[in-house]
Amino acid sequence: MCPAVLGVRRLAWCIVDETAVYPAHWEADVVLSDGATAHLRPIAPGDADRLVQFYARVSDRSKYYRFFAPYPTLTRRDIERFTNVDHTDRVALILLVGNDMIAVGRYERISRAEAEVSFLVEDEHQGRGVGSVLLEHLAQAARERGVRRFVADILPANHKMITVFADAGYTVDNSYEDGVVHVEFEIAPTGSSLEVMAAREHRAEARxxxxxxxxxxxxxxxxxxxxxxxxxxxxxxxxxxxxxxxxxxxxxxxxxxxxxxxxxxxxxxxxxxxxxxxxxxxxxxxxxxxxxxxxxxxxxxxxxxxxxxxxxxxxxxxxxxxxxxxxxxxxxxxxxxxxxxxxxxxxxxxxxxxxxxxxxxxxxxxxxxxxxxxxxxxxxxxxxxxxxxxxxxxxxxxxxxxxxxxxxxxxxxxxxxxxxxxxxxxxxxxxxxxxxxxxxxxxxxxxxxxxxxxxxxxxxxxxxxxxxxxxxxxxxxxxxxxxxxxxxxxxxxxxVLAHQPLPTGRTVAVMGNSGALCLLAADAAVSAGLDVYGDPVGFGAGASADDYRKALRSFVDEPAVSSVLVVYAPAVDAPGDDDVAAALSEVAAAAGKPVVTTFQGRRGVRGPGSVPSYPSPEEAARALGHATAYAEWRRRSHGKVPRLENRDPAAASRLVRGVLASSPGGPGADGVELGPDVLRELLATYGVDLLPMVPVATVEAALAALGELGGDVVLKATSPRLRHRPDLAAVWRNIDTDDEMRDAWATMTRTLTDPAEAGFVVQPMAPGGVPVAVRAWEDPLFGPVVSFGVSGVASELLGDRSYRIPPLTDRDAAEMVREVKAAALLMGYQGGIMADLGAVEDLVHRMSRLVDDVPEIRSIELDPVLAAESGLAVVNGSATVAAPAARQDWYTRRLP
Known part of the structure; x- marks a missing residue:
């Protein structure tokens, strides 16, 4: 690291490591605030001529703001220094339009966790959001290199650069001394900085x-x-x-x-x-x-x-x-x-x-x-x-x-x-x-x-x-x-959505001139998740347009009815469908409730009020059901991402990176599987307690583990092949003495074959509860994914699991736990216990945040977790870590 490195006002010289590896993953296409695109990448020695031409186009005022002194041209030494960086302690990113450089942002490390940051933007391109894009990408590069804090000195007249820092969403500390504004801020992503980035991305991409x-x-x-x-x-x-x-x-x-x-x-x-x-x-x-x-x-x-x-x-x-x-x-x-x-x-x-x-x-x-x-x-x-x-x-x-x-x-x-x-x-x-x-x-x-x-x-x-x-x-x-x-x-x-108001509830009234079709419509409505109001109203094949008008008006005026499904079947000597459509449109236009119809064989909108028509009652009910479900989703609170106590993402990242760094020969294609002690330590960084597990390969080791844990333990097999075999006893509970341990060992080794293959462990007895499983992993396309289910072979066979994409709101986690088919087992089914669903939801939140915060975690599974009436016990777990893949929706704006 170069001492006394480049500040906003000073130039220094140091030896550059010419073997520095070019970080190609920092390259990105970006959208600027006016909707135009540009290419961002690290600077390279071959950019010398491009830098000279860029600097020549920059105004004297912008140069003065950058260096705090007149600096009309760059010397050969300046050019060599600015274009030769090590991409670790000295980082520079440039923004290109065509072959022309229009901006450069750089940081220089001044301590292990702190770096000085500076920018220079061509005057013609100022006001296009260039500085904020460079700051985002510099901060991400700095975080990868272990930098946690940016500092900068700015002239008070340089309002644009002061605004870039002030509007970034970080908590910025400003001080004024010797005619200079000194800025300092932590660059860890915050809720505010991510909101700012998303808002800028939205405006730019929409433009x-x-x-x-x-x-x-x-x-x-x-x-x-x-x-x-x-x-x-x-x-x-x-x-x-x-x-x-x-x-x-x-x-x-x-x-x-x-x-x-x-x-x-x-x-x-x-x-x-x-x-x-x-x-x-x-x-x-x-x-x-x-x-x-x-x-x-x-x-x-x-x-x-x-x-x-x-x-x-x-x-x-x-x-x-x-x-x-x-x-x-x-x-x-x-x-x-x-x-x-x-x-x-x-x-x-x-x-x-x-x-x-x-x-x-x-x-x-x-x-x-x-x-x-x-x-x-x-x-x-x-x-x-x-x-x-x-x-x-x-x-x-x-x-x-x-x-x-x-x-x-x-x-x-x-x-x-x-x-x-x-x-x-x-x-x-x-x-x-x-x-x-x-x-x-x-x-x-x-x-x-x-x-x-x-x-x-x-x-x-x-x-x-x-x-x-x-x-x-x-x-x-x-x-x-x-x-x-x-x-x-x-x-x-x-x-429905384009021509009718959203339903205010799930209750639909069914009416029409065919009793048979009305019954089909009512059945279809129930299948679509709707509640049918009373009995379907059928008023005969000879019903007039006025009959339809009066019946529809009565349902529209009924507070308990949220929507109306109208059936029309053409009949001999009956009014034409155009008359009926006009009557329905007249009432529907002022109804404030959605009205859908089925004019047999007709698809589209009918009448001046644009009442949707479908060839069959089933299609009409299905469309109305979708609109109703959406209206319910929109009305209800979607919750918020909760603040989790005892969560330390920095400690989790250090632990995982340490495992990867110490892995002999580096992690293979399948990553590195964490041992029980390391997994327990990792979970502890997110406030999750994993019961101690002592691996044992012999009966003597099992007896020693019993003495170490102080009695009341279990001996269990951890091999995935054996754990969910209903015909085998993979767990021996309530072991309290040496004789009980010997008996358990003899029986289980005889039943489950080789102890080494079984992966025996000794563990303290956990309180009783409903066994559930929480899994989370890094998908190559989705990024982090989390799933939940009741533990057991039945759930595995039936695929009875729920899934979500982090970050999860409290509403997401609550729905996730309750939507699996076996959720009744957590709610006192047939006299069972009422599990602590709040504790289960909290665990789901912690696992989703862990994989979201630490991309090196390729997969993690807690199975079983025993959900008791109060609290829960994490009995078993496994995790694999690997070098992280670049996520597509990370802390910088970039086009795919």
Missing amino acids: SIERLLTPRSVAVIGASRWREKIGQTLVRNLVLGGFTGPIYAVNREATAITGLPAYKSVRDVPGEVDLALVAVPADAVAEVVLDCAAKGVRGLVVVSSGFAETGEPVGRARQGELVRLARAHGMRIVGPNCLGIVNTDPAYSLNASLATTLPPAGRVGFFAQSGALGSAILGDGAARGLGVSTFVSAGNRADVSGNDLLQYWRDDPATEVVLLYLESLGNPRKFSRLSRAVAEAKPVVAVKSGRSTQGVPLGHTVRAIEAPSEALDAMFRQSGVILVDTIPEMFDVAQ
Whole structure:
């Protein structure tokens, strides 16, 4: 470590370790506050010329703020020092747009746990959130290197830098001395700093999508004169859709296309271009991206195929290069291999897609990953009359994803319902956080393909998932997302949510002109989780429109009724369905309660009041059931993440890292399994007591353990193969004397075979209770996952476990413990004990926080835990630790 290292006002020289390993995992694409992108990475010796050019563009005032003195140029020694760092005690991160450096942030360690931090941002790029992004990433790098505190000296006139520190969410201590503001703060993530980061991420990513969906001008690159070509389709859809801005056709050969002048390159377009639609062969896309960058284009929609969806290495490499080039030059990408984007706002009337049939303007935002299914999906929505605000088809989802659209739709006043057709989840942890924030304000309905197989299309580059499909479903429920099985069902639910108020309760009234259909509707309502009000009201096949009007009004006026399901079956000499639909719409428009109908064989919305209609009572009831369950989720408190006493994440991290560092030859692919004593010590850092366990391989060792523990012990086998064998006695309880131990040893070794294989331990007797199991692990895709179940072979066979994604609120933990089918065993079933559910929930919280805080924990299992009437006893446990994989939703903002 260099003594008296670089401060804000001083320069120093020290020998640089040229063998320092470049930390490639610090590289990141980031979104700035204006929605544009940039590339962040550690500085390297090869950046010398880039640093000189950057410094030449910085104003004298910014240089003075940085060095506290006039510093017009950098010396050769400065350049060498600034570009040669050890990535440990001296760290520098630079931000690039294209090939140009626009900012640099660095820290220099001044003690074991403290470092001095400084920034320099090119004047043209100040005010774009550059400083806050650099601070986040520098803090994360510093934490990895053991730094716990940042300090800085700032001139009072440097208001922008003072604001960066003040608004970061850390607890900042300021002092003023000798005309300088001295700043100090701990860089451990806090609730406040994480909230600040999430809010900045939300604003930036929402802005980046807004730039795509609200262009003032559009260029079609690869526009064609031939009607069957996609370039021609894009131009035609833009023109026929009534796009309000200029449309530019780009074609190397043509002079005019569909009445529009054509340009050889987007660089030749006379006006500004906000959005480029790219429909050229895949091998020509990279050149187009560079042309767009030179033109100042803000976003790209790449409908071209020939990328990762081919499954070929060339296609995957081509897609990676496309994303790298676009982000490096400040642009987001929809696609490649996508259908396009739509914005029905009359201010734009943008149909930048290959879809010729569009739904009308409306209140539904729709994201679909599939380009192939996109047209059919939009056609289905149009046939139902379901209005769309915006639509995005992401194709291979190389850049823009459903998470980005959630950021945008969260605050979009034109969107009241969000629909998601998902083929893969690139970052489920972030999806869980974002979808929950959206669902608290507006409903989110999702179809996830491949839930059973966990398969994804070839074009989607995602990590493998090890969590079961039940964990994925639980994540959707935890987030308030309405998860449905099919695309038609998604539209069924959307019809209710887009056109009717949310139910205020679960009670539904059933009425109609067919007694048989009313009974079917009532059965369907019960199956959908609803309570039927009284008996279904059937008033005969000859019922008039006025009969429907009066009956519906009576149910609407009934306080005990929360929603109404109306059945209509056409009959001879009966009024036309249009008259009935008009009567229902008239009453429903002022009802304040949801009304759904089944006009046999009809799907869509009926009448001027937009009452949803379904071909069958089952579909109507199912859609209403989903809307009711969502309304209940939204009304209730979702709880808060509790503060846990006796939790020491720093001690847990030190312990685990010490185990990994001392592992002979380093941890293998399967990690390092913790011994009983180390596991007990690890659990103690989170306030969890594991009963002592003494491994014993001989009867003599068992007798010694009995003496050590003072009697009243158990002898048990810990081998997973034996523990849940109902035909074998793997535990011998209430051992108090040497003779009892010898007897237990003789019997169990005779029954369970070799003692070494059985993994015998001696342990103090635990109080009685219901055995439960808590497991937590690091999933390659999800990150940390926690599960709960009643311990035993029956739960294992039936898969009776609940799952959640940390962090857990108190509501999450309470629901998790109670939703397993065997939960009744914890609540006095058939005269059993009433277990201390509060203690069980507390244990679930502690295990979820442990794996969330310490990513080196690959897996941990406490089984069994005996839940007594008061408190609990953790009887057995196991854990494996390994070098941590980089989490996708960590303490820095970055694009995947």
